[in-house]
Amino acid sequence: MKGTLRYLAGIAGPNGFGSRSTAEQVTQHSFFPCSHLTAIITGGTSGIGAETARVLAKRGVRVVMAVRDMKKAEMVKERIVKENPEADIRLFEIDLSSLSSVARFCSQFLSQDLPLNILINNAGVFSPNLEFSEEKIELTFATNFLGHYLLTEMLMKKMIDTAEKSGIEGRIINLSSVIHSWVKPDCFSFPKLLHPIRYNGTRAYAHSKLATILHAKALSKQLKDRNANVTINAVHPGIVKTGIIRAHKGLFTDSLFLMASKLLKSISQVGVNNICFTFLSK
Known part of the structure; x- marks a missing residue:
């Protein structure tokens, strides 16, 4: 509770930043030479993803946007380039719910022979109803986890390889x-999750x-055991009303975001400041 109150009040932590800090502020003095970095971000057409792409590009990072909606991606790219004409934005199509689409994207990206310093597994969906991917996997799990895992x-x-050649630590963010x-140990069960009548989108x-x-x-x-110069972190973005949350309307969520705003x-x-801090800080 104390931590939540500090967060809502915007009180700075040991690193000097708090919830009122912007992504531009936390990346102003990056630990890495950003102009030499290449980052992939999934789901960069709105919300957290679009803002992360903008800040990365502003700092000189080559940004590869892996997106499902290319038309929206073009609009985001146009806005970023208008603000920063030197921005290097590459667009690739991907559907994280489709394993074949993920494999196709990876093949296309690797064929470009670009380095890869940062991977941001950002894309996500919230489905209030039981739906399945083309591989017959529950849609939310397929998109939010399985696609990013692959x-x-x-x-x-x-x-x-990039980290070894460049000497710059690779960063992965989930x-x-x-x-x-909210998931209790005895409730992490696919049979319960897939029950056609008892399906609960929030639980999924x-x-x-x-x-x-x-x-x-x-x-x-695994990375430590391999002595790889790559780290991975799971990052909670905080209270952010993204497209996913807007699809989950209700008195509780509406009240929460009204207070936060x-x-x-x-x-x-x-929602972007702690993400940017994670991949550009020491």
């Missing part, structure tokens, strides 16, 4: 959510976010 695995060698804590979303955290923990250990400096950059 993406990370297929790009891991490139990240390790966008998580505090809602993962919580399952997917717990899976992203468990993935980060397991992969972190009065306390926080910028809803969009609030």
Whole structure:
């Protein structure tokens, strides 16, 4: 509770930043030479993803946007380039719910022979109804976790090689959510999750976010065991009214974001500042 109150009040932590700090502020003095970095971000057409792409480009990072809606991506790119004409933005199509689409994207990206320093697994969906991917996997789990898991695995060698050649630590970020804590140990069950009548979209979303955290923990250990100069972190963006949350309307969420909007400096950059700090700080 104390931590929550400090967050809502915008009180700065040991690093000098708090919830009122903007993404531009936390990246002003980057630990890395940003102009030499290449980052992939999934789901960069709105909300957290679009703002992260903008700030990265502003700092000189080459940004590869892996998106489902190319038309929206072109609009985001246009806005970024208008603000920063020197921005290097590359657009690739991907559907994280489709394993074949993920594999196709990885093949296309790797064929460009670009380095890869940063991977931000940001894209996500919230489905109030039980839906399935083309591989017949529950849609929320397929998109939020499984697609990103495959993406990370297929790009891991490139990240390790880039870090080894450049001497710059590679950074992987899995966008998580505090809602993962709503899943009790005895409730992490696919049969319960897939029940056609008892399906609960919030529970499915919580399952997917717990899976992203468990993935980060397991992969972190594997990377250390391999002595790879790559790290992975699961990051909770804070109180941010993204497209996912807007689809989950209700008295509780509406009240929560109304309160947050009065306390926080910028809803969009609030969700991006800790993400940017994670991949550009020492």
